[in-house]
Every structure is written in structure tokens, then in C-alpha cells.
Amino acid sequence: MPLEAPPEPAASVSPSSWLGRLRKGLSRTGQTIGGLFVGVRVDEALFEELESALIVADTGVAATSMLLDALRTRVKQDKIEDAEAVRQALVQILGDHLRVLEKPFVVGQVTPLVVMIAGVNGAGKTTSIGKLAFTLQKQGAKVLLAAGDTFRAAARQQLVEWGDRNNVTVIAQDGGDSAAVAFDAVNAGRARGMDVVMVDTAGRLPTQLHLMDELKKIRRVIAKADPQAPHEVLLVVDGNTGQNVLSQIKAFDEAIGLTGLIVTKLDGTAKGGTLAAVAAASRGVRPIPVYWIGVGEGIEDLQPFVADEFARALVAD
Numbered sequence: 001m002p003l004e005a006p007p008e009p010a011a012s013v014s015p016s017s018w019l020g021r022l023r024k025g026l027s028r029t030g031q032t033i034g035g036l037f038v039g040v041r042v043d044e045a046l047f048e049e050l051e052s053a054l055i056v057a058d059t060g061v062a063a064t065s066m067l068l069d070a071l072r073t074r075v076k077q078d079k080i081e082d083a084e085a086v087r088q089a090l091v092q093i094l095g096d097h098l099r100v101l102e103k104p105f106v107v108g109q110v111t112p113l114v115v116m117i118a119g120v121n122g123a124g125k126t127t128s129i130g131k132l133a134f135t136l137q138k139q140g141a142k143v144l145l146a147a148g149d150t151f152r153a154a155a156r157q158q159l160v161e162w163g164d165r166n167n168v169t170v171i172a173q174d175g176g177d178s179a180a181v182a183f184d185a186v187n188a189g190r191a192r193g194m195d196v197v198m199v200d201t202a203g204r205l206p207t208q209l210h211l212m213d214e215l216k217k218i219r220r221v222i223a224k225a226d227p228q229a230p231h232e233v234l235l236v237v238d239g240n241t242g243q244n245v246l247s248q249i250k251a252f253d254e255a256i257g258l259t260g261l262i263v264t265k266l267d268g269t270a271k272g273g274t275l276a277a278v279a280a281a282s283r284g285v286r287p288i289p290v291y292w293i294g295v296g297e298g299i300e301d302l303q304p305f306v307a308d309e310f311a312r313a314l315v316a317d
Ligand SMILES: Nc1nc2c(ncn2[C@@H]2O[C@H](COP(=O)(O)OP(=O)(O)OP(=O)(O)O)[C@@H](O)[C@H]2O)c(=O)[nH]1
Pocket: 119, 120, 121, 122, 123, 124, 125, 126, 127, 128, 149, 155, 201, 202, 203, 204, 236, 264, 265, 266, 267, 268, 293, 294, 295, 296, 297, 301
């Protein structure tokens, strides 16, 4: 049975506070996208400015031209003459464009839900696991963590600290094999009636083929503990990565079959357009949803991705 809906957020994590951080991050382009629409006429110059601003925000050429075409059509059809109304139309069009990436992260249909986390070095994997443990626990889920990053003792320690903060158990081995840690964790998760088992892994570049092979092995060994697992294979990407994120997604997807993304550090990036590029690249292929976005370093700084909210933040007035 699906777990109950999450409780209302506390005042300290009101949507306005994290949306504010998201907006502030996304507006670091010097000139904000929303700012383009203030006190100007609706003419070709506005569309040109908008095109550059979207490119600067790393929206990519394909998504930028899709969005601009849709906006021009809308402006013409609806005979929009007011710049603020154009901004609002863009928010709507961008929200619709991003919706392909929106999908709720469902916990409780299988137990334990085994979640494998991968990504390049420093993307925010371990931090996101810590935040996610907090979020899922708040929804009533029993969570177990696996310190699959066995390369560095400090990495293990970092996850153990997140475990302490959340009061959840962390399965770890001294210098052991990461696939073995993951295997133990899935078995322990089942034996202890856990709802979610999250497996951290060491950072790696898609070009480090032996490390990509190791990731495949971790996936295979998890399936030996539970043939249906891992149920979720998440790639954590740094929101500052820009267009390179597309090749990261492709490489990790080919290696381990991704089911979703976590996009971090959106509180400090001017590259929010990247998600529009990801959405454009998802057209006609299996989209890999963005389950969560990271908007800070704190335990509560993880939010579900909501296309309309993101569009509003990116094109804030
Ligand atoms: N501002 C901000 N910082 C973040 C966010 N997510 C992670 N970080 C920071 O990014 C840094 C790296 O985070 P980690 O969680 O250690 O990244 P990792 O992917 O586990 O790194 P490796 O295990 O070394 O590959 C830390 O300083 C985090 O606090 C976020 O959403 N916003």
C-alpha cells in the first residue's frame, strides 16, 4: 500500500523559502530572464534578447528554438501586446515543455524499494541520500542506507553522519567491495522490514570504463539479492553542469539503465535552462524523470520537481 501523503511542510521549509533560493540561483545570469520583460515593447528585439538569455542559461539550441517558436505562435494567436503577458505565456509554455520530466517518487508499492544512486564525483550523491532519507522518513518510510562508496573511508563516514542525523542504520564494511555492501544491505533491508534501501556509490566519470563496469556489477549483484531490484536507479547531476548533463545521462543510462534523476545545486546556478534541454532531448524517447531537485546543503533542501514551479522560478518576475 502506498504510504500516506507527506505532512504539510513546517514553516522553516515553506515553499516560498526554497522557491526563493531556487529563483535566486537561477537568476545568476546577470540579467534575469524575467527581467527582460520589464518596461519593454513586444517586438523582435524582445525575442532576440530572450533567445540569448535562454542560451546563456544553458537551454541549448534545440529547446530554445522550440520554446521561442511556441511563444511566437502564442503571441500571434492571442494577439498579446503586453510584455508581462508574454512572460506569463513563456512560463506556461516552459511548464508544459518540462512536464515530461515530472513524476512522483512512489514509495510503499514494493518493500523494500531498492534505490541505487550514481553520478560523477561531487555531484551531490551522498548529500542527496541524506536529504532523501529525511524526506522519506517524514512520509513514514523505514529507511536503510548502504555505504557503497568503499574507495574512501571519509565517504563512508560522511554517509554514517547522515545516518546519525536521520537516526537510520548504515550498512558499511571496512574497505570492502561495494557490490558486497549493496548485497548485504538489500538482504538486511528485507530481513528488517525496511521500506527503502538506498545504496550510495563512489563518484565516477563515464570515461572511466573500469569504474562504469564496477557500477554494472553493483547493479547485477543487487539483483542477486532481489531479482526485481534495484527498483530505482537514480543519476545525481550537478545543476551547474550545463549541456554536458545530456552526455552524462546517456552514458550512465547505457551502463545501468536509469529510472530517474536528482538535479542538485539549483540554489547556486545560472544554468537552470539545462532542464529544458533535458526535456527537449526526451522527446520521442523514454523520458528519464527528474524526481527531486536540490536547493541547498541542508537536510530539508530537497524538493520534488514540479514543472510549473520550476518554470515560474526560471522566468521569475
Ligand atoms: N548548494 C548546494 N550544495 C549541495 C547540494 N547538494 C550537494 N551539495 C554540496 O556538494 C558537495 C558535494 O556533495 P556530496 O554529497 O559529497 O557529493 P557526492 O556526489 O557524494 O561526491 P563523491 O562521493 O565525492 O563523488 C557538498 O559540499 C554538498 O554539501 C545542493 O543542492 N545545493
